[in-house]
Amino acid sequence: MTMLRRINPDEVLTGRRRPVDDDTLSGAAEIVESVRREGERAVRWYAEQFGDIPAFDAPFVVERATLEDAFRGLPPEQSALLRRVALRIETFASAQRAAVSDATVEVPGGAAGHRWIPVKTVGAYAPGGRHPLPSSVLMTVVPARVAGVEGVWVASPRPTPVTMAAAWVAGADGLLAIGGAHAIAALAFGVFTPPADLIAGPGNRWVTAAKKHLYGEVGIDGLAGPSEILVLADRSADPALVAADLLAQAEHDTDAIPGLVTDSAALAAAVEAELERQLADLPTSEVARAALGIDTGVRLGARAGGTAVWTR
Structure with missing residues (x-):
């Protein structure tokens, strides 16, 4: 089974997804407004x-x-x-809390400051x-x-x-x-x-x-998108570890975005074999396989190209 579909750098950005699509936004808004109107019944x-x-x-x-x-x-x-x-x-x-203390500074005509108010x-x-x-x-x-x-x-x-x-x-x-x-x-x-x-x-x-x-x-707190990971690796990388890193995110959700950037065809093949081996023992393999089927593999000719994708 071919799991790592090879794509070019330009496809990486088109394969990325927004945190929420328009249909989900519309559906969620309908649910929220229904709860606003009808409360517990909704x-x-x-x-x-x-x-x-x-x-x-x-x-x-x-x-x-x-x-x-x-x-x-x-x-x-x-x-x-x-x-x-x-x-x-x-x-x-507690250490974070202690790092921000209340402060008041006298300035001409008054005072300026800040307070911690939960x-x-x-x-x-x-x-x-x-x-x-x-x-x-x-x-x-x-x-x-x-x-x-x-x-x-x-x-x-x-x-x-x-x-x-x-x-x-x-x-x-x-x-x-x-x-x-x-x-x-x-x-x-x-x-x-x-x-x-x-x-x-x-x-x-x-x-x-x-x-x-x-x-x-x-x-x-923020708008979280799908779990994602982009592994940048050359031929010296351990295929088992690369596969494990990809699966650690892929098993979260079918919308997860696991990606591999490498200049080594040998590594890509070895990682693919490792993915199959590790998926056999993964309870969430069905979810992980679905995520791996979407823009998972990227093969480039040079590490510089991989860095360019990584920083984008």
Whole structure:
């Protein structure tokens, strides 16, 4: 099977995709505005349609006590790992916080300065379903708590026990077991929680589109596009490591953009063989194969050309 389609440098930019396409933006806007108008009823309807909940009247607000139960039910090594990672994040976030202190300077006719004022409520989004990311919970909730945010709520569709446990360890007030654009809208408009002043955390294109639609009403961390990687390698590179790097991004999403730039036909062939070998043992191989089928390989005649593509 030919997996690394060889393309020229000019195709690299045309193969790149915007964080969100127009159809998704339009669809997400419709969902957000529906939640704005109808509140809980709209959220429940979308949650049932997209499989977040089994029935319209099913509960999906997970209280802190239930999050703690999830933590207590984890194997000791997992619970210890969550605590250790949370502490590392807290240590760094605390150092960041300490680096910015309040300041006031007297100037002719008055004073100038700045103050650290945390927002009141933060919504933290974490992907769920087949590929839960408890790390996203920790990396959004812990810094918010260090900053002094009063209320922090997580949204994650079909949360696994480790995701709920991460929310408890990080100090979240609770969790909404919903995802997608309707989850972002629920956080923004305060359907089940206090309205969020800021929403952070990675998600799929529907999450990104909802954030973009709400930008200006609610603070956001940014507009995340598909996972991407571009490996620049010559014949001295280890094909197994190159393949592993490509798959590490390709397995995230069918829209991921893994790319290889090399001046070595031998390396390209060896990497392709490694991809097949590693895909055989990868649980997410179907997703990775789909991503690898889109503009994955780039072969150039000289390293200088590869650097030009890399910097673009």
